[in-house]
Amino acid sequence: MRVMETKNYQELSALAADLIGAQLLLKPRCVLGLATGSTPIGAYQRLVEGYRAGRLDFSQVRTVNLDEYCGLSGEHPQSYRYFMEQHLFSQVNILRENTHLPNGAAPDPEEESRRYEALVESMGGVDLQLLGIGRNGHIGFNEPGDSFPPVVHPVELTESTILANSRLFDRVEDVPTKAVTMGIGTILKARKILLLAGADKRAILEEALTGKVTPWVPASVLQLHGDVTVITCREG
Numbered sequence: 001m002r003v004m005e006t007k008n009y010q011e012l013s014a015l016a017a018d019l020i021g022a023q024l025l026l027k028p029r030c031v032l033g034l035a036t037g038s039t040p041i042g043a044y045q046r047l048v049e050g051y052r053a054g055r056l057d058f059s060q061v062r063t064v065n066l067d068e069y070c071g072l073s074g075e076h077p078q079s080y081r082y083f084m085e086q087h088l089f090s091q092v093n094i095l096r097e098n099t100h101l102p103n104g105a106a107p108d109p110e111e112e113s114r115r116y117e118a119l120v121e122s123m124g125g126v127d128l129q130l131l132g133i134g135r136n137g138h139i140g141f142n143e144p145g146d147s148f149p150p151v152v153h154p155v156e157l158t159e160s161t162i163l164a165n166s167r168l169f170d171r172v173e174d175v176p177t178k179a180v181t182m183g184i185g186t187i188l189k190a191r192k193i194l195l196l197a198g199a200d201k202r203a204i205l206e207e208a209l210t211g212k213v214t215p216w217v218p219a220s221v222l223q224l225h226g227d228v229t230v231i232t233c234r235e236g
């Protein structure tokens with residue numbers, strides 16, 4: 001595992017975008033696993049700048065996101081599809097049909113999970129998976145629990161995650177209580193993993209990287225993966 005520490009969030013974002021940009025050069029038709037949340041926004045911004053400057057080409061890139069809320073369609077401003085449109089997809093030359101997230105409006109989350117797992121597999125797996133980390137150590141929406149979920153599955157969100165995400169909704173009651181997420185097994189199959197953790201995540205990051213590997217700290221499982229890069233920063 002490579003752990004890189006930058007001075008601040010701007011540098012973290014620039015470095016993350018450089019690594020993702022390098023993946024695009026290495027394999028223009030790569031499969032990028034993408035993440036939502038506050039942490040990757042700066043990296044997406046830098047990727048958009050790279051595209052506008054003519055350095056990056058997304059025309060062949062295919063993407064699969066980690067997760068999506070259940071009950072929100074892609075047009076809902078708090079859906080993860082909407083987030084991706086806003087921060088990346090609408091601003092670069094990626095083809096919409098090459099971008100994938102679980103369908104939050106699917107009537108049967110179990111069936112949608114099976115479809116999404118099969119989709120990731122049919123794309124030949126993920127070349128580079130971008131991850132954030134929750135304050136409780138979650139990756140995707142794999143919350144602490146007594147086992148590592150192997151495949152894409154529906155989850156009930158924990159109270160702490162609902163509370164953390166409520167900052168983006170008008171009222172905490174509006175936050176969906178369910179999501180569909182890649183499983184830990186799905187995530188571990190990625191050939192490379194890039195985990196971004198801002199200064200506010202240092203305590204849980206340290207626990208995940210140096211503590212015991214346990215599903216009670218889902219990100220700790222990354223200690224078992226052969227190609228993980230972590231970028232963190234000293235200050236916000």
Ligand code: PGA
Pocket residue numbers: 036037038039040132133134135138139140
């Ligand atoms: P954040 O979320 O980037 O908004 O802090 C990360 C996560 O919960 O996975």
